Amino acid sequence: MEAKRNMSKEEKQNIKEVNQKIVEVFGFCLMDQHQERIGNFKIEPPGLFRGRGDHPKQGKLKKRIQPEDVIINCSRDSKIPEPPLGHKWKEVRFDNTVTWLASWTENVQGSCKYIMLNANSKLKGEKDWEKYEVARNLKSRIEAIREKYKQDWKSKQMVARQRAVALYFIDKLALRAGTEKEEGETADTVGCCSLRVEHIKLYPELDRQQHVVEFDFLGKDSIRYYNKVPVKKSVFKNLKLFMENKQGDDDLFDRLNTSLLNKHLNSLMPGLTAKVFRTFNASVTLQQQLKELTDSSANMPEKILSYNRANRAVAVLCNHQRAPPKTFEQSMANLQSKIESRMEQLALAKKELKLAKKEAKKSKDDKLQTVLEKKKKLVQRCEEQLMKLEVQATDREENKQIALGTSKLNYLDPRISVAWCNNMGVPLDKIYNKSQREKFAWAIDMTELDFEF
Numbered sequence: 184m185e186a187k188r189n190m191s192k193e194e195k196q197n198i199k200e201v202n203q204k205i206v207e208v209f210g211f212c213l214m215d216q217h218q219e220r221i222g223n224f225k226i227e228p229p230g231l232f233r234g235r236g237d238h239p240k241q242g243k244l245k246k247r248i249q250p251e252d253v254i255i256n257c258s259r260d261s262k263i264p265e266p267p268l269g270h271k272w273k274e275v276r277f278d279n280t281v282t283w284l285a286s287w288t289e290n291v292q293g294s295c296k297y298i299m300l301n302a303n304s305k306l307k308g309e310k311d312w313e314k315y316e317v318a319r320n321l322k323s324r325i326e327a328i329r330e331k332y333k334q335d336w337k338s339k340q341m342v343a344r345q346r347a348v349a350l351y352f353i354d355k356l357a358l359r360a361g362t363e364k365e366e367g368e369t370a371d372t373v374g375c376c377s378l379r380v381e382h383i384k385l386y387p388e389l390d391r392q393q394h395v396v397e398f399d400f401l402g403k404d405s406i407r408y409y410n411k412v413p414v415k416k417s418v419f420k421n422l423k424l425f426m427e428n429k430q431g432d433d434d435l436f437d438r439l440n441t442s443l444l445n446k447h448l449n450s451l452m453p454g455l456t457a458k459v460f461r462t463f464n465a466s467v468t469l470q471q472q473l474k475e476l477t478d479s480s481a482n483m484p485e486k487i488l489s490y491n492r493a494n495r496a497v498a499v500l501c502n503h504q505r506a507p508p509k510t511f512e513q514s515m516a517n518l519q520s521k522i523e524s525r526m527e528q529l530a531l532a533k534k535e536l537k538l539a540k541k542e543a544k545k546s547k548d549d550k551l552q553t554v555l556e557k558k559k560k561l562v563q564r565c566e567e568q569l570m571k572l573e574v575q576a577t578d579r580e581e582n583k584q585i586a587l588g589t590s591k592l593n594y595l596d597p598r599i600s601v602a603w604c605n606n607m608g609v610p611l612d613k614i615y616n617k618s619q620r621e622k623f624a625w626a627i628d629m630t631e632l633d634f635e636f
Contacts, residue, residue: 303621360457381431394419465594597626
């Protein structure tokens, strides 16, 4: 890393040119007679497996992937890529029902890895649009679905009760559904359906609220989920029932798994899964928050702060946390010194303006009037710059342990953001970076001003 920093401009340019040539050879494919960019076409080199959090397989050796481990997927009439000299592919498939171009199995966890099309490809754009349309369709059926699971809280069948309570948590708290794992295979992470008795505590009353459930477990990527939530009385009573005669390591929803839950959801609405609830609630939250937080008469930094706060509300709902950046304290100190410097400049500019007003009052000289106007503009500019820095500091402090990117890329319908930008006069590049704008090109092209999720 240090060596890279110390490189000259010419050395960096040479590396850039070499990488560009590699992209030109390996970075594109033909799909339906159109050239499409491939996502990440490089296979990871051998090394030690790190994993997330306190992973039980941490430190195991990731072996080098050979051509003999790789499955190629292409059209029958296409030119099949040549393997490196002296090697052959594990298999060549002609499967047009999947979207991956190459696949292999890594040795540490036995999971399949894929080479796919880039995020801005036509295929990915269509899939994104379909995903958000399913979530939008849920809007018209959500009340009926909620009514159904509330009725099932009193069902005579235990499986229906467990399913209804789990669905209530997925809907209300945007919990991931969770999948079954073989013991010891991966880190001890859980979702809603795989919660154990030890992951929740029940309080008839806590902090002046009734029927409170305390959640404490490791979610995806070993991120801790900790929350105290007041729930409906029927939900509280059912949880007590589910926990009866069970030990801490027993499943809370012992009659339920993700497959059963998703099968039930699909019967309520075609294409509906537990993940769709997460997308739906995230997008609805963003739209509501933008309406509540944004003032059309605010200046640009304030509007962007409002957007980030709306995005932050979604990130908190979805438990998208991060560790504070290592450079956070230093960058905040640098920003604070800029604020102090700007405050000094503003104080000086105001002092000079006061003197200019006195001078202009004494005389009608046009030169003095011109100086006065310049001093007014200087004060105004200093005030705007100071406000921009203060908003930036607030935004950075509030984002310290929240990751905004995950929800923005995967759970928030981009049409909400595009419509908001167009209505508020905010340039799209203030919200989405270049790669995000490429990924959501379909939304940028089709979104009307009056779009509602």
